[in-house]
Amino acid sequence: MSVLLGDVGKTEGKDVKKLPCIEEGCVRCCTDSGNPLELTTGDILRLCRALSIGSDDFYAQYCGIMWNRIPGTCLFIPSVGLIFPCRFLEGGRCAVYDVRPIHCHLFPEGLVVNNSNMDIYRNCGYRCIDKGIKPAMTNKPYIHRLKDIDNRELKATASYFENFNYCVEMKEEEFKEIESLLTNVDYMEKAAKERDMCTEIINRKDKGRAESIFMRKLALLSMSKSFGVFA
């Protein structure tokens, strides 16, 4: 059985909510469609269990195929992501906070401890980042532990979906065309618009192939043993 993030907190005798959002009223990282959120197989199983629904219903209600460009190439790789604005947002709060996806837990502290480039998030409505977040030293072991779990879950997820087999290639001139159409677009909206435009082109090329394969695999997920890094 997969380890729940809640269980990770409990085994350490700590509250899993120990990385609360520091800016009351901000929902930027739950709504920014330019920076959507990939789900791991562990996330999907945990949320399905909490919501008492099957993985196929879960996908239909909350998810979509998310295409991410492989850096340095024109290839886009599909994965299962939450539709943004996230459908778990209720009245500006997360309705599944205790069992939220691991990448929700890790934002933005996971980026900070990783020394990631935070500039791409600056001045686009991410209040915690604009404020200059610094994780407390006492939280660092917890964040590193979550990152280890995340790495293992991402590997297990890639191995289960075999998503590298379903990449779609865009042409250089298609990127250039998109760039030229976005020259006057506001910085905050640019990533979202660019993602939408790329997705439209990719969907035309892919013709729903990746989604139908992923949906078949999702329907079998709860029966599968192959993703079980924590089995």
Ligand code: SF4
């Ligand atoms: S961007 Fe930062 S402050 Fe805003 S909701 Fe996300 S974690 Fe909270």
Ligand code: SF4
């Ligand atoms: S699951 Fe919760 S924390 Fe994660 S994006 Fe959705 S509303 Fe935000």
